[in-house]
Amino acid sequence: MTRELNVVIEIDSEGYHAATVPEHRGCHTQAKSLDTLKRVREAIELCLEIRGEPEKSTRFIGMQRIWYKH
Numbered sequence: 001m002t003r004e005l006n007v008v009i010e011i012d013s014e015g016y017h018a019a020t021v022p023e024h025r026g027c028h029t030q031a032k033s034l035d036t037l038k039r040v041r042e043a044i045e046l047c048l049e050i051r052g053e054p055e056k057s058t059r060f061i062g063m064q065r066i067w068y069k070h
Helices: 036-051
Strands: 008-011 017-020 028-031
Touching: 017 036, 028 036
Parallel strands: none
Antiparallel strands: 008 017, 017 028
């Protein structure tokens, strides 16, 4: 069975790419390069193995950047 999951990929201030899977709380990985995509598949497989299928499915709508003063 093929399943579709959302993956959010960000780059931090030290240049690492961090990938998070919102449907699987705690399912994330990081890498210095975009090799993250291979790693995130491995992380998803481990989450599925340990926790099974997620209870909720989300549908990606979009992202928005907000500026603020502090």
